Amino acid sequence: MKRKLAVGAVLSASAILASAIQVSAGIAQAAPAPVGQSAAAQHRGELLSLANAQAPAAAKALGLGGQEKLVVKDAVVDADGTRHFRYERTFAGMPVLGGDLVVHQDAKGAVKTxxxxxxGSIAPASLSPKLSADQAAAKATGAVQSTVGITQDKDEAALTSVTQARGAELVVWAADGAPRLAYRTTVEGMRADGTPxxxxxxxxxxxGAVLSTHEQIQTANATGTGNGLFVGSVPLTTNYTxxxxxxxDASRGGQYTTNLKNRTSGNGTLFTDSDNAWGNGAVSDAASAAVDAQYGAAVTWDxxxxxxxxxxxxxxxxxxxSRVHxxxxxxxxxxxxxxxxxxYGDGASNTHPLTELxxxxxxMSHGVTANTAGLNYSGESGGLNEATSDIMGTMVEFYANAPKDKPDYLIGELINLNGDGTPLRYMDKPSKDxxxxxxxxxTVGSKDVHYSSGVANHFFYLLAEGSGAKTINGVSYNSPTxxxxxxTGIGRDKAAQIWYRALTVYFTSTTNYAGARTGTLNAAKDLYGAGSAEYNAVAAAWSGVNVN
Structure with missing residues (x-):
């Protein structure tokens, strides 16, 4: 049974903090977890309980109104006990979109920043809707239906059908700084290329006026032993019945891979095998793409x-x-x-699966972003969302260092979606796409998020590798400023640590490029010190992409 923390015990919860700090540092040596619960999960639960218990005090310290409540989303504790608690906000019991915040406390629970x-205020002028939930859902559905057949940009297939709207929920919309009562409705459909x-x-x-639209299906936008299409021969952890x-793979949270068999719904059929040898490295064996997917999930986890x-x-x-085919x-x-x-789709003629590492x-890094900063998928925050996935996807590739897929700063270079052997995106000089x-x-915020991401991708490359001409793993780069x-770069490992800390500790749903500069500088200061070479490199790299 999970231990429940009383408010009065929060400031003396040193044992909980100590164990949580160890988990955060990846060196947990904790008391035994309850049966069926991992030690990491136990300590994370305790840390979230601590953040939840601190919510009323944090709300008071921030001067929030009596109708505002904080709902814990995530918690990070540094080695020195400094706490970073991420909260969503409610107003009169309703979710506040744009109300998220991160509270930074010292080791004793005092709010620092x-x-x-x-x-500013998130209080709407009225708490009484003029439209019913059914009327709001109908208007939302109509707004989406009006876009059927219209191509919004060259990288997103046109919507071809609208299937259903899920019940409208009252919320407070505050993301644009002008809080008002609103409805949040999910409208489902299908795009021309088969993407739900x-x-x-x-x-x-x-x-009923539309204030925001957010496509929740986030695409690649283009895009035993196993023998995969892209990863080649690799070891796989499997389950024997x-x-x-x-x-x-029970060792990585039970993650698994299924075969959709060219369907577009359902969970698919779990891949099974009699001899624990999976795939033949070619599309003739359906398990070859499954090897790529399972290995990609394992490497991303690791x-x-x-x-x-x-x-x-x-x-x-x-x-x-993971679902393939x-x-x-x-x-x-x-x-x-x-x-x-x-x-993953199977690509053109069902012979080019998109299962590259x-x-x-x-x-999967979109999932990490959704569960941390929750960067809105539009405008500059949407570009930062996409860039985070490009950055971390690239780092996964470097981490794997697979002989058949040598790591580089090119995105989707092996799946050949352009048909001419070129990658989807370039991090050293994004405009090459x-x-x-x-x-x-x-005007960057008005671009599609897959293109506004170029600013952050370029920043990360400059921070990691520096400017000018160079060759890395046989690929030539020439990054301008x-x-x-x-x-001069500080190395990709340090650059990734800075970006991840900024994402999980400082970014919020509405962070723009100016905010990303501040967040990464704070992260560099935390990790390496104010005025350190790394801190100065972050500032210089942002100036190199005109974020000052």
Whole structure:
């Protein structure tokens, strides 16, 4: 049974903090966990309980109103006991969109600073909706239906059908700084390329006007022993039932891979095998793509755990599952939070599965972002969301260091979605893809998120590797800077630590590029010290992409 912390015991919960700190550092040596519960999960639960118990005091310290409540989402504790508690906010019992914040406390629980998605009052002028929930759902559905057949941009297939709307929920919309009562409705449909659509529509509760749309299906946007299509021959941890082997990994949260057999719904059929040898390295064997997917999930799990001490995508020890052979001729892959799963199409002619390693790392990192900063998937925050997946997908590739997929700063270079052997995106000079931004400008936020991400991708490359011409693992790069400066990189490992800490400790749902600069500088200060070479390199790299 999980121990419940009393408010009066919070400030003296040193034992809990000590164990939680060890978990955060990846060196947990804890008291035995309850049967069926891992030690990491036990301590994470205790840490979240601590954050929950601190919520009223934090709300008071921040001067929140009596109708505002904090709901804990995540918690990070540093080695010195400093706490970083991430909260969502409610107003009069309703979720506040744009109300998220991170409270930074010292080891004794005193609030030091905070990062707030939207500053100022979040109180709407009225708490009485003029539209009913059914009317709001109908208006949201109509707004989505009006986009059927219209291509929004060249990288997103047009919506072809709307299947259903899930019940409208009253919320407070505060993300744009003008709080008002609103409805949040999920409208489901299908796109022309076979990608399912699940659009989160926020609409004014008085007029039905659409305030925000957020596509929840986030695609690659293009994109025993196992013998995979891209990873080659690799070891796989499987499950033996006594009569057959399953492509299921109990050592990594039970994550597994299924075969959709060209369907577009359902969980699929778990891959099984009689001799524990999976795939033949070619598309003629359906298990070859499954090897890539299962291995990609395993490497992504190991990367996050061994690099950051993160125990799975949600940091709760639970593994996601992967679905391969989705649809027919489906040239994409996507992460879906609602099923907590990763899905891969088979590409053109059903012969080019999109199961490349950096695609796996990219898509599953959307899950990490959703469970930490929750960066809104539009505007500059959407670009930062996509860039986070490119950055971490690239780091997964470097972590794996697979002989058949040598790590690089190219995104999706092996799946050949462009048909000419070029990658989807370039981190050293993003504009080489024909659409991405190398540098920040006031119009970057109006670009598709896969192109506005170029600014952060370029920043990360400059921070890790520096500017100018160089060759890494046989790939030639030549990264420019906006201000003509010459930059020396601090190495990709340090750069990744800085980005991850900023994501999990400082970024909020509305963080823009200016906020990302502040967050990464704070992260560099925490990790390496103010005025350190790493701190100065972060500042210089942002200047190199015109974020000052």
């Amino acid at each position: 905070s990062d707030v998605a939207v500053k 659509s699940r659009q989160l529509i926020v609409s004014d509760a008085a007029t 006594g009569s057959t082997y399953q492509l299921k 990367f996050y755990k061994n690099t950051f001490g993160r125990n799975g995508i949600r940091n709760d020890g639970v593994g996601a599952f 989705y649809g027919r001729n489906y040239v994409n892959a996507f992460w879906d939070d609602s099923c907590f799963c990763m899905t 950096d695609v796996s790392g990219h898509e 024909g659409g991405s931004a190398d540098y920040w400008s006031s 906006y201000n003509g400066s010459t930059l």
